[in-house]
Amino acid sequence: MSESIEALFRPRSVAVVGASRQPGKIGYEILANIVRYGFKGKVYPINPRADRILGLRAYPSLSSVKDSVDLVVVSVPAKYTVDVMDEAGEVGAKAAAVIASGFKEVGNVELERELVKRARKHGIRVLGPNIFGVVYTPSRLNASFGPTNVIPGQIAFITQSGALGIALMGMTIVERIGISAIVSIGNKADIDDSDLLQYFVDDPNTKVILIYLEGVEDGKRFVSIAQEVTRKKPIIVIKAGRTEVGAKAVASHTGSLAGNVVIYSTAFKQAGILQARTVEEAFDWARAISYLPEYKGGPLVVVTNGGGAGVLATDTLAESGVRLKAPPKSLVQEVRNFLPSFASLGNPIDVTGMISNEGYVRALVAALKNPDVGAVLGIYCQTAVTDPTVIASMLIKEVKFMGGLPKPLVLTLIGGEECYWAITKLNANGIPAYSMPEKAASVMAAIINYERSRNAVCKRLEELKAIYH
Amino acid sequence: MSESIEALFRPRSVAVVGASRQPGKIGYEILANIVRYGFKGKVYPINPRADRILGLRAYPSLSSVKDSVDLVVVSVPAKYTVDVMDEAGEVGAKAAAVIASGFKEVGNVELERELVKRARKHGIRVLGPNIFGVVYTPSRLNASFGPTNVIPGQIAFITQSGALGIALMGMTIVERIGISAIVSIGNKADIDDSDLLQYFVDDPNTKVILIYLEGVEDGKRFVSIAQEVTRKKPIIVIKAGRTEVGAKAVASHTGSLAGNVVIYSTAFKQAGILQARTVEEAFDWARAISYLPEYKGGPLVVVTNGGGAGVLATDTLAESGVRLKAPPKSLVQEVRNFLPSFASLGNPIDVTGMISNEGYVRALVAALKNPDVGAVLGIYCQTAVTDPTVIASMLIKEVKFMGGLPKPLVLTLIGGEECYWAITKLNANGIPAYSMPEKAASVMAAIINYERSRNAVCKRLEELKAIYH
Numbered sequence: 040m041s042e043s044i045e046a047l048f049r050p051r052s053v054a055v056v057g058a059s060r061q062p063g064k065i066g067y068e069i070l071a072n073i074v075r076y077g078f079k080g081k082v083y084p085i086n087p088r089a090d091r092i093l094g095l096r097a098y099p100s101l102s103s104v105k106d107s108v109d110l111v112v113v114s115v116p117a118k119y120t121v122d123v124m125d126e127a128g129e130v131g132a133k134a135a136a137v138i139a140s141g142f143k144e145v146g147n148v149e150l151e152r153e154l155v156k157r158a159r160k161h162g163i164r165v166l167g168p169n170i171f172g173v174v175y176t177p178s179r180l181n182a183s184f185g186p187t188n189v190i191p192g193q194i195a196f197i198t199q200s201g202a203l204g205i206a207l208m209g210m211t212i213v214e215r216i217g218i219s220a221i222v223s224i225g226n227k228a229d230i231d232d233s234d235l236l237q238y239f240v241d242d243p244n245t246k247v248i249l250i251y252l253e254g255v256e257d258g259k260r261f262v263s264i265a266q267e268v269t270r271k272k273p274i275i276v277i278k279a280g281r282t283e284v285g286a287k288a289v290a291s292h293t294g295s296l297a298g299n300v301v302i303y304s305t306a307f308k309q310a311g312i313l314q315a316r317t318v319e320e321a322f323d324w325a326r327a328i329s330y331l332p333e334y335k336g337g338p339l340v341v342v343t344n345g346g347g348a349g350v351l352a353t354d355t356l357a358e359s360g361v362r363l364k365a366p367p368k369s370l371v372q373e374v375r376n377f378l379p380s381f382a383s384l385g386n387p388i389d390v391t392g393m394i395s396n397e398g399y400v401r402a403l404v405a406a407l408k409n410p411d412v413g414a415v416l417g418i419y420c421q422t423a424v425t426d427p428t429v430i431a432s433m434l435i436k437e438v439k440f441m442g443g444l445p446k447p448l449v450l451t452l453i454g455g456e457e458c459y460w461a462i463t464k465l466n467a468n469g470i471p472a473y474s475m476p477e478k479a480a481s482v483m484a485a486i487i488n489y490e491r492s493r494n495a496v497c498k499r500l501e502e503l504k505a506i507y508h
Numbered sequence: 509m510s511e512s513i514e515a516l517f518r519p520r521s522v523a524v525v526g527a528s529r530q531p532g533k534i535g536y537e538i539l540a541n542i543v544r545y546g547f548k549g550k551v552y553p554i555n556p557r558a559d560r561i562l563g564l565r566a567y568p569s570l571s572s573v574k575d576s577v578d579l580v581v582v583s584v585p586a587k588y589t590v591d592v593m594d595e596a597g598e599v600g601a602k603a604a605a606v607i608a609s610g611f612k613e614v615g616n617v618e619l620e621r622e623l624v625k626r627a628r629k630h631g632i633r634v635l636g637p638n639i640f641g642v643v644y645t646p647s648r649l650n651a652s653f654g655p656t657n658v659i660p661g662q663i664a665f666i667t668q669s670g671a672l673g674i675a676l677m678g679m680t681i682v683e684r685i686g687i688s689a690i691v692s693i694g695n696k697a698d699i700d701d702s703d704l705l706q707y708f709v710d711d712p713n714t715k716v717i718l719i720y721l722e723g724v725e726d727g728k729r730f731v732s733i734a735q736e737v738t739r740k741k742p743i744i745v746i747k748a749g750r751t752e753v754g755a756k757a758v759a760s761h762t763g764s765l766a767g768n769v770v771i772y773s774t775a776f777k778q779a780g781i782l783q784a785r786t787v788e789e790a791f792d793w794a795r796a797i798s799y800l801p802e803y804k805g806g807p808l809v810v811v812t813n814g815g816g817a818g819v820l821a822t823d824t825l826a827e828s829g830v831r832l833k834a835p836p837k838s839l840v841q842e843v844r845n846f847l848p849s850f851a852s853l854g855n856p857i858d859v860t861g862m863i864s865n866e867g868y869v870r871a872l873v874a875a876l877k878n879p880d881v882g883a884v885l886g887i888y889c890q891t892a893v894t895d896p897t898v899i900a901s902m903l904i905k906e907v908k909f910m911g912g913l914p915k916p917l918v919l920t921l922i923g924g925e926e927c928y929w930a931i932t933k934l935n936a937n938g939i940p941a942y943s944m945p946e947k948a949a950s951v952m953a954a955i956i957n958y959e960r961s962r963n964a965v966c967k968r969l970e971e972l973k974a975i976y977h
Contacts, residue, residue, distance in 0.1 A: 068892065145850070186924050198816075200814065200816025200817070201816075201861070202815065202889040203816035203889055203922065204816075205890065205891070206814065206889035206890045206923040209924025209925070209927065210922060210924065210943065212924055212925075213928055253819070277820070279816055279820050280819055281823045282822070282823045282827060283826070284826040285819050285820075285822045285823035285826060288815075288818060288819045288856065289819050317820075317944060317946040317947075318944055318945065319946070319947075345669065345672050346669065346757075347667075347668070347670075347671060347672035347673075347720065347722065348671065348675070350722070350749055350754050350758050351672075351746070351748055351754075351786075353751070353754045353757045354748065354749065354751045354753075354754035355786075356753075357753040358751060362753055363753065381614075392670070392671045420671040421675045421678055422674070423534075423653060453672065453675035453676065453678075454678040454679060455655055455677075455679065455681055455682055456678075456682050458678065458682075459682055476787065477785070477787065477788070478786075
C-alpha cells in the first residue's frame with residue numbers, strides 16, 4: 040500500500056487521461072502545471088484526437104503507451120472513469136488521481152463504489168474522486184489545476200474542500216509559505232486522511248501536517264494512527280463544522296457527516312492533534328513549526344520593549360493554556376548587567392522603550408544561549424531610538440554565528456513600514472515574525488502545547504503497552 | 509469642561525514647551541509633526557535658548573507669547589511641569605498635554621497630584637502625564653512624537669499604552685486605516701476614558717471609538733457613560749489583562765489595577781461595548797464599521813462560491829453568537845433564475861464554483877437590493893472561471909449605481925495575488941474585504957452584535973426611566 044501512495048508523490052511517470060489542447064480546460068491546466076512546474080519524470084498526455092499537446096507527444100489511449108505508468112491523473116467525465124481503471128491496470132499504474140466530480144457528493148454512491156472496486160482489482164489506489172489534484176514539491180510534481188508556482192517547503196497540506204483548497208494554494212504562494220505536498224482528498228473513496236498520515240510521518244521532506252477536515256468515516260482508525268504520528272510530527276487541523284450550525288452546513292455541502300462537535304475536539308486532544316481556530320492560525324502555526332528547531336521543554340521567556348504588548352501576549356498565552364513562570368536566575372543575572380536599571384526582570388522581561396537596537400538583540404541572544412531557557416518570544420514595539428530593520432539584520436547575523444537557532448524563537452514587530460520589511464526579512468531567514476503580538480503568542484503556545492500533548496500521548500501509549508504486554 | 513476637551517482637539521493655537529532644535533529629541537519631534545502634518549492654527553515653540561526652530565519664531569517662555577494659547581504641549585522633565593501650569597494659566601490655556609514620565613507610574617503620586625491641582629487652579633484640563641501626545645486629523649493636528657502621516661478617517665483611538673500606541677499608529681498608516689483621533693491617555697491623572705467618550709460621542713468626525721484599556725479607576729462612571737455612548741456609536745475595547753496572569757502583568761507594568769477579569773467582561777457587556785480578542789480584530793471591526801452604513805436589523809445572508817469556506821464562516825458566526833436563518837423567500841426566488849440548478853439555496857447561498865464573475869456579483873447585488881435582507885457577507889474562493897479583480901471592479905461599479913451601500917456588506921476573497929489586489933481596491937472604495945473567511949465573519953458578527961447590544965441597552969435604559977420617572 041505504501042508503495043501505491045509513494046507512486047502518488049514520487050511517480051517515475053505520469054499520464055493525464057483527458058489531456059486537452061484548450062487552455063482553461065481542466066485537462067489542459069493539469070498537464071500545463073506538470074510541464075511548467077518542471078516534473079522530471081516522463082509525462083504522457085492521453086487524448087485520442089491530438090498528436091501533440093504542450094510540446095509533448097500525445098497518445099490515443101493509456102494502453103497505447105508502451106511503458107509503465109506509475110500515476111494516472113484521470114480528467115474525463117465520471118461515467119468513463121471506471122473503464123480507465125482497466126487500462127491503467129494494463130500499464131501497471133499504482134495510483135490514480137480521479138479529478139471528476141459527479142460521484143457520492145451528488146448521490147452516485149454506486150458509481151464511486153464501482154470505481155474503487157475496479158481500481159483495487161488492478162492493485163491501484165484511488166485519490167478522490169472530486170479533487171483538484173496532487174502536488175509534491177520535492178518531485179517538482181504539480182498535478183493539479185490550481186496555481187503553478189507552489190513554494191517548496193516542509194508543510195504537507197491535506198484538504199477535503201476543493202474550492203477552498205485551491206484558493207489557499209494561491210494564498211501560500213503570496214504569503215511565501217513553503218509546502219512539501221498539497222493533497223486534494225475529495226470524496227475519500229479509497230485513500231483517506233489516515234493513509235496520508237502514514238505516508239507523511241516517514242516522509243523526510245515533511246515536518247508538519249496540516250489538514251482541512253470536514254469529517255472522517257473511521258474515527259477510531261484516524262485517532263489511533265494520528266496519535267502514532269503526533270509522537271513524531273505535529274498534526275494541525277482546521278475542523279469545519281466545529282459548531283452545530285457549522286456541522287449542519289457541512290452535511291448540506293458534502294453529504295459527509297461532520298459528526299458531534301464535542302467528540303471531534305476530544306478525539307483531537309486525545310491524539311495530540313493541534314486544533315486551530317482559523318485558517319490563518321493554522322498556517323501561522325505550520326509555518327513556524329516548519330522553520331524552527333524542536334522544542335524540548337523548559338521555560339518560555341518573553342522579552343519585550345513595550346509593557347502593553349507584553350501584557351497582550353501574556354493574555355493570549357494564558358488563554359492557550361501556557362502560563363509564564365519567573366525567568367531562570369542565570370538569565371536575570373546576565374541581562375541585569377546591560378539592561379537599564381528600571382527594566383522589569385520578571386517574565387515578560389521588560390527591557391523598556393529606552394533600549395537600543397544592540398540592547399534588544401543582546402537580550403534576545405542571551406535568552407537564546409541560556410541553557411535554562413526552553414523557548415523565546417520576542418516582542419518589539421517600534422520606537423524612535425531603534426530601527427526594526429537593523430534589529431532584524433543583527434539578529435539574523437547572531438543566529439548565523441550560533442549555527443542556527445538552538446531553540447524555538449518567535450517574534451512580533453509592531454509598527455510602521457520598517458517593521459513589515461523586517462518581518463519579511465526575518466521570515467525569509469527562517470525566523471517566524473508577525474506584526475501582531477497575539478499571533479506570535481498563539482504560535483508559541485502551539486509549539487509548547489504540541490510538546491506537552493506529545494508527552495501525554497507517549498506516556499499513555501507506554502502505559503497501555505505495559506498493560507497488554 | 510467640554511470646552512477644555514475641545515481645546516485638545518481643535519485648538520486655535522498650540523505651544524510646545526520644551527521645543528528642541530535637535531532632531532531625535534521628543535521636543536523636536538512633536539513640533540516637527542505639528543508643522544509637517546499641516547496644522548492650520550498658530551504654533552509657538554517655547555525654548556529659552558533658541559530664536560527660531562523649524563522656521564518658526566521661538567519664545568523664551570510661555571508668558572512671553574503675547575497671545576492666547578489654547579493647547580500647551582509640555583515636553584520638559586516632570587519636576588518642571590507644575591510651574592508650567594502657572595504660565596499656561598497666564599496665556600489662557602484650556603488644555604495641557606503633559607508628555608513627561610516620572611509620575612505615578614514610578615511612584616511619584618504627590619507630584620502628579622500637584623500637577624493636576626495647579627492646572628485646575630487655572631481651569632486647565634490635563635491629558636497625561638506619561639503620554640506620546642494627541643492627534644486629531646480634522647484639525648490636521650499631530651502633536652505627538654509618533655509617526656507623522658496618520659490617515660484621516662473616522663476611528664478615534666484611545667490608548668493607555670505608550671509604546672504599543674505609537675507602534676499601532678505606524679501600523680494604521682501601513683494598513684491604510686483611517687483615523688479621526690489618537691489619544692495617548694497615559695496616567696489619566698485628570699482626563700480619563702469617560703471624558704473622551706463624552707467628547708467623541710458628539711464628534712461628527714468620529715464614527716467608532718477604539719480603546720486599548722488596561723484598567724479604569726471609576727468603573728461605575730465608565731459603564732454609565734459608555735452605555736449612553738453605545739446607544740449612538742460603537743465602542744470597541746482591547747482589554748489588556750483579560751486573564752488573571754495578564755492582570756498581574758498589568759499591575760507590574762503600570763501600577764494600575766487591571767481588576768477582576770470577570771467584572772470587566774460583564775461591565776463591557778452591560779454597557780454594550782464590543783470586546784475584541786486581539787488588536788487585529790479590534791482594528792478590523794473598527795475599520796469596517798467606519799466604512800459601512802448602519803445595520804438596522806434583519807437577516808444576514810451569506811453568499812459563497814465555495815462550500816468549505818462557507819462552513820468556516822458559519823462556524824465563526826456561530827461562535828460569535830450569530831446564527832444563520834433561512835434566506836428570505838423573495839431572495840431565493842430571484843437568484844434561482846440565474847444560478848446553476850445545483851446551487852444550494854440555503855444560508856449560506858452556495859452559488860457553486862462554476863459561477864461566473866457576473867453571476868457572483870449578480871447574487872451579491874440581489875441580496876444588497878432585497879428589502880428583506882439586513883446584511884450581506886460575501887465569500888469568494890478564487891477559481892479558474894473567475895477573476896477577483898474583475899469581481900471587485902464590477903461590484904464597486906454596482907454599488908456606485910446604487911448610490912452607495914444600502915446595508916452592511918463584508919467580503920472575503922481567498923486566493924492568490926489577484927485576490928490581494930482586489931481586497932486593496934475594495935477597501936479603498938469603502939467595501940471592507942479580507943483574505944480569510946473567519947475575519948470577514950468576525951467583522952460581520954461584531955456589526956450584528958453591536959446592533960443587538962445597543963437595542964438591549966436602550967431597552968434597559970427605557971425601563972429604568974419608566975421606573976424612576
